Amino acid sequence: MPAEAPPILDFSVFYGDDEAAKLELTAAVKKCCLHNGFFQIIGHRVPLELQEKVLEWVKNFFAQPQEEKDRVHKDSNTWNRGYERIGSQILELGTNPDLKEGYFIGEEISTDHPYFLGRKLNSGPNVWPETMLEVDDFRATSMEYYSQMHALARDVLAVIAQTLDLKDDYFREFTTGAVATLRYLHYPPQPADSDEKLARGIGAHTDFGSVTLLMQGDVDGLQVYDKEHNEWLDVVPVKGAYVVNLGNMFMRWANDRYISNLHRVINKSGKERYSVPFFYSGNPDYVIDCLPNCREEGQAPKYPPTTVMDCVGGSYKASYGAAKVFKEQPKTALETMNIVSSFSSYIYYYTIQAQLIHTKMDYEKKNVSSSAGENMSPETEIGTVVDIGDERTREFYGSSISDSYRMKSEIVNQCMEEIGMGRYQWELFVVSGFGWITDNFWSQGIGSIQPSVALEFTGVTNITLSSVAYYAGLIFGAFFWGTSADLIGRKPAFNATLIIGGLFGTAVAGLNNFTAFCIFWTIIGTAAGGNVPVDSMIFLEFVPGSHQYLLTALSSWWMLGQVIVSLLSWVFLANFSCPTDSTPATCKRSDNMGWRYTMITLGAMTLVFAFVRIAIFKMPESPRYLISKGRDAEAVDAVNYIARRNKKPEPLTLEMLQEVDRVTGGEIKAGATTKLTRSAIIKENLKDFKSINYKNLFANAQLARHTSIIWLIWLTIGIAYPLYFNFIPTYLAKRFTTNSSLSLTYRNYCIQSIVSVFGPLSAAVLVNTRLGRRWMLGASAIVSGIFLFAYTAANNKAGDLAFSCITGLFGNFSKCALYHLVVAYAIMYAFTPESFPAPHRGTATGTAATLLRLGGICASLIGTYTNFSVAPIYVSASLWIVVGIISFALPFETHGRAAI
Numbered sequence: 001m002p003a004e005a006p007p008i009l010d011f012s013v014f015y016g017d018d019e020a021a022k023l024e025l026t027a028a029v030k031k032c033c034l035h036n037g038f039f040q041i042i043g044h045r046v047p048l049e050l051q052e053k054v055l056e057w058v059k060n061f062f063a064q065p066q067e068e069k070d071r072v073h074k075d076s077n078t079w080n081r082g083y084e085r086i087g088s089q090i091l092e093l094g095t096n097p098d099l100k101e102g103y104f105i106g107e108e109i110s111t112d113h114p115y116f117l118g119r120k121l122n123s124g125p126n127v128w129p130e131t132m133l134e135v136d137d138f139r140a141t142s143m144e145y146y147s148q149m150h151a152l153a154r155d156v157l158a159v160i161a162q163t164l165d166l167k168d169d170y171f172r173e174f175t176t177g178a179v180a181t182l183r184y185l186h187y188p189p190q191p192a193d194s195d196e197k198l199a200r201g202i203g204a205h206t207d208f209g210s211v212t213l214l215m216q217g218d219v220d221g222l223q224v225y226d227k228e229h230n231e232w233l234d235v236v237p238v239k240g241a242y243v244v245n246l247g248n249m250f251m252r253w254a255n256d257r258y259i260s261n262l263h264r265v266i267n268k269s270g271k272e273r274y275s276v277p278f279f280y281s282g283n284p285d286y287v288i289d290c291l292p293n294c295r296e297e298g299q300a301p302k303y304p305p306t307t308v309m310d311c312v313g314g315s316y317k318a319s320y321g322a323a324k325v326f327k328e329q330p331k332t333a334l335e336t337m338n339i340v341s342s343f344s345s346y347i348y349y350y351t352i353q354a355q356l357i358h359t360k361m362d363y364e365k366k367n368v369s370s371s372a373g374e375n376m377s378p379e380t381e382i383g384t385v386v387d388i389g390d391e392r393t394r395e396f397y398g399s400s401i402s403d404s405y406r407m408k409s410e411i412v413n414q415c416m417e418e419i420g421m422g423r424y425q426w427e428l429f430v431v432s433g434f435g436w437i438t439d440n441f442w443s444q445g446i447g448s449i450q451p452s453v454a455l456e457f458t459g460v461t462n463i464t465l466s467s468v469a470y471y472a473g474l475i476f477g478a479f480f481w482g483t484s485a486d487l488i489g490r491k492p493a494f495n496a497t498l499i500i501g502g503l504f505g506t507a508v509a510g511l512n513n514f515t516a517f518c519i520f521w522t523i524i525g526t527a528a529g530g531n532v533p534v535d536s537m538i539f540l541e542f543v544p545g546s547h548q549y550l551l552t553a554l555s556s557w558w559m560l561g562q563v564i565v566s567l568l569s570w571v572f573l574a575n576f577s578c579p580t581d582s583t584p585a586t587c588k589r590s591d592n593m594g595w596r597y598t599m600i601t602l603g604a605m606t607l608v609f610a611f612v613r614i615a616i617f618k619m620p621e622s623p624r625y626l627i628s629k630g631r632d633a634e635a636v637d638a639v640n641y642i643a644r645r646n647k648k649p650e651p652l653t654l655e656m657l658q659e660v661d662r663v664t665g666g667e668i669k670a671g672a673t674t675k676l677t678r679s680a681i682i683k684e685n686l687k688d689f690k691s692i693n694y695k696n697l698f699a700n701a702q703l704a705r706h707t708s709i710i711w712l713i714w715l716t717i718g719i720a721y722p723l724y725f726n727f728i729p730t731y732l733a734k735r736f737t738t739n740s741s742l743s744l745t746y747r748n749y750c751i752q753s754i755v756s757v758f759g760p761l762s763a764a765v766l767v768n769t770r771l772g773r774r775w776m777l778g779a780s781a782i783v784s785g786i787f788l789f790a791y792t793a794a795n796n797k798a799g800d801l802a803f804s805c806i807t808g809l810f811g812n813f814s815k816c817a818l819y820h821l822v823v824a825y826a827i828m829y830a831f832t833p834e835s836f837p838a839p840h841r842g843t844a845t846g847t848a849a850t851l852l853r854l855g856g857i858c859a860s861l862i863g864t865y866t867n868f869s870v871a872p873i874y875v876s877a878s879l880w881i882v883v884g885i886i887s888f889a890l891p892f893e894t895h896g897r898a899a900i
C-alpha cells in the first residue's frame with residue numbers, strides 16, 4: 001500500500017444530527033490518531049473571513065522593518081511572548097538554523113494572575129507592536145481568532161474522546177482554564193541553490209502539547225513523516241482547512257496508542273509562506289494519567305501520572321538537555337546556558353524534540369535526517385539557538401556513551417546550573433581538598449620521616465625501599481579506586497580512602513621493624529592512590545558547568561598539606577630525633593620519637609577529615625554515576641538533595657529522565673522499584689570488574705587519540721615532575737655548602753608554598769578564558785621546560801656565586817619554572833576527568849593516575865642512576881617541553897562545555 005497523505009475530513013457533521021456520519025467521522029479520526037496523528041478538517045466554525053484577516057495581519061506584521069519587529073522581541077520577557085528572528089531555532093540537529101521568523105501570542109494574563117505568579121506554562125501579558133499601524137485591529141483580530149481556536153480545540157478533543165469510546169465532555173476538566181499558544185510564522189522562500197540536506201523552514205520535530213491546529217496559507221511546504229515507507233508526505237494547503245495533529249503529551253496520555261508524529265517545513269516554492277499553528281496545552285494543573293481504553297486488561301500504564309505543567313515543563317527542562325545555546329554575543333556556551341535557563345519558552349521544549357527525534361531516528365536506523373553535523377558551524381549568526389556543546393560532544397564521545405545517558409547527563413547539568421554554585425559546592429570544595437591535603441601528607445611525610453627511621457631501625461639496607469613500597473601501593477590504589485568509581489560508585493572511594501590512610505598512618509607510629517614499615521606504607525599508598533583522582537571527579541560532578549574551572553583551583557590544597565608536613569617536621573623531627581651520626585645501636589626509640597609524633601598527627605588529622613566528610617558533610621552518590629547504572633530514581637533524589645542543601649527549588653523529576661527513555665526507545669526506569677540493596681548493587685557491579693571496559697575509551701578515532709595523548713602526558717609528567725621536585729634540593733645540596741643549602745631548602749619551601757597556592761588559582765582563572773585548557777596546558781608546560789633549562793644553565797655557570805645568586809636571576813628562573821609547572825599540573829588534574837564522560841571517567845582518570853605513579857618510579861631510577869647530577873633536571877626540562885607539544889595535539893577542548 002502506498003503512503004497516504006493525511007485525509008481531509010468534513011468536521012461539520014460534528015455540529016449536525018446525522019449520527020451515522022458522526023460515527024464515520026469518529027472512525028476516520030481514530031484511524032488517523034492510530035496511524036500518524038495527522039488529519040485535516042474543513043467544515044469547522046471558524047469563519048473564513050476571520051482566517052483571511054488573520055493571515056493578512058500576519059503578512060503585515062512580518063512586513064515591518066526589522067527594528068520594529070525587534071522592539072517586541074520575545075527576549076524582553078521570560079514567558080515567551082513576542083517576536084523571534086529568522087534563524088533563532090534549530091529543530092533538527094545537523095541542519096542549518098530554521099528559515100522562519102515568528103510571533104507568539106497567548107491568553108492575556110495579568111501579572112497578578114495566579115498563572116503568572118505560579119509561572120504556569122508561559123502565562124503572562126502579550127507584547128503588542130504598539131507602534132504598528134492599526135495595532136488595535138491587529139490585537140483585536142488576533143485575540144478573537146485565539147478564542148475561536150480554543151473553541152475549535154475543545155470540539156476536536158470531543159471527537160477524539162469519542163474515538164476512545166469516551167463521552168464528548170470527557171476532556172472538560174482538562175480544557176477548563178486551558179493554556180494555549182498561537183504562533184504566527186513567516187517562511188521566506190528558501191534560496192534555489194540551498195542544500196537540500198541542510199535547509200529547513202522548520203526542522204523535523206514533534207509538537208509538545210495535546211493537539212495542534214494549524215492554518216496554512218496557500219503556499220505548500222509542510223511535510224509529515226511516514227515511518228512505514230520512510231518518506232515525507234506533503235500536507236497540501238486546503239483553503240480554510242486546519243491541519244490537526246497530536247502532540248507528545250497526548251501520546252503519553254494515550255499510553256503511546258495514539259501517535260505524535262514528526263513533521264517539518266521546507267519552503268521550496270519560491271514564495272513567501274505564512275502559517276498559524278495553535279498549540280493547545282490544557283489546564284496546567286490537570287493530572288495526565290493513562291486514558292481509559294488505552295491499555296489491555298490488567299496491563300500497567302507505561303507512564304506514571306503527571307500534571308500538564310510537569311509534562312510540558314518537564315520536556316521544556318529536558319530541552320536544556322539538548323544543550324541548546326542561545327547565542328546573542330560571542331559568549332561561552334556556559335554563560336549562554338545561563339541565559340537559556342531563564343527562558344521559559346516553547347522554543348526550548350521544541351528543541352528537545354529535535355534532539356530526541358534525531359535520536360529516535362538513529363534508533364530506527366532510518367536515514368531521515370542528514371548526518372552532516374560536521375558542517376554546522378558553531379559560529380552561526382547572532383541570535384541563533386545553536387547546539388555548540390552538544391553536537392561536538394556527541395561526535396567526540398560517539399558510541400562510547402548512549403544517547404540516553406548523554407541526554408540525561410545534560411539534563412543533570414542544567415539542573416546543577418539551576419541549583420547554582422552554593423553552600424553545598426563550597427563545602428565540597430573544602431572536603432574534596434582533604435584528598436589533596438592527605439595526598440601530600442603521605443607523599444611528603446614518608447620522605448621527611450625516612451632519615452629518622454633509617455637511624456633507628458635495624459636491617460635497613462636501603463631506606464628508599466619504603467618509597468618503592470609506597471609507590472607500589474599508589475599504583476595499585478590509583479587503578480583500583482579509579483576503576484571502582486565507575487563500577488561501585490564514587491562514594492566508597494571518597495569515604496574509605498581517608499579512613500584507611502588515617503588508620504594506617506597513625507599505626508605506622510607504633511612500628512619497630514622495617515618490613516612492617518614497608519607493608520604499612522604500601523597500604524597507605526593504596527588508599528592515597530585513590531584520593532586525588534576520585535575526589536576531583538566528585539567535585540566535577542557536583543559543580544555547575546559554569547564553575548567547572550574551580551576544579552583546577554582544587555590543586556591549591558596541596559599547599560596546605562605541604563605546610564602542615566613542613567611544620568610538623570620542623571617541630572617534631574628537628575627536636576625529637578637521634579643525631580644524624582647515630583646507628584641503630586646508639587639510637588634509642590625514646591630519643592627518636594619525632595617521626596612517630598609526626599605520623600600520629602598526620603594520621604589523626606586524616607581521621608578528622610574522614611569524620612567531617614562522612615558524618616558532617618554527607619555526600620550523596622554522584623547523580624551521573626547513578627544514571628550510568630540505570631538508577632535514575634536515586635539520581636533524582638541526589639540532585640534534589642543538593643538543591644535543598646543550597647536552599648533552591650528541586651529541579652529534577654523522574655519524568656524528565658523518563659521522557660528521554662521514552663524517545664530514545666530505552667526501557668523506562670520506574671521509581672522506587674529499581675532501588676537495589678547495597679550488597680546487590682556491589683555484587684552486580686563487581687561482575688563488571690572482570691571486563692573493565694577500555695574499549696569505550698577508544699570508541700572512535702578521536703577519542704582514541706585523546707585517551708592516548710592524555711595517558712602519555714600523565715606518564716611523562718609522572719617522570720618530569722618528581723625529577724624536578726625530588727632532585728633539585730638534593731642536587732643543590734650537593735653543589736653548595738651545608739649552610740647555604742639549609743637556607744636554600746627553607747627558601748624553596750616558602751617559594752613552593754606560595755607558588756602552589758597561586759599557581760592553581762591563577763590557572764583556574766586562565767583556563768576559563770578563550771585560551772582554554774589545552775592552550776594553557778601546552779603553553780605552561782613548554783614555558784616551564786624552557787625556564788628549567790635556563791635555570792640549570794645559569795645555575796651551573798654561577799655555581800660559585802652560590803647564595804647571592806639565589807635571590808637574583810636564576811632564582812627568578814626557578815620560580816617561573818615552578819609556577820608554570822604547577823599550573824600545568826593543576827590543569828592536567830582538572831582536564832582529565834573533565835574530558836571523559838562519567839560512565840568511564842573513573843577508569844580513564846584512575847589509569848592516568850596509575851601511569852603518573854609509574855612515571856614516579858621511573859624518575860627515582862633515573863635519579864639514582866645519574867647519581868644526582870644535573871642530568872635529571874635536563875631530562876625533566878625536555879619532558880616538560882614534550883608534554884607541551886603533545887598537548888596541542890589533543891582533539892577536544894572542555895572549556896565552555898559542561899562535562900558529560
Ligand SMILES: O=C(O)CCC(=O)C(=O)O
Nearest residue numbers: 185202207222265275277
Ligand atoms: O508552519 C507549519 O506548517 C508548521 C509549523 C509547525 O510545525 C510548528 O510550529 O510546530
Ligand SMILES: [Fe+2]
Nearest residue numbers: 205206207263
Ligand atoms: Fe509543529
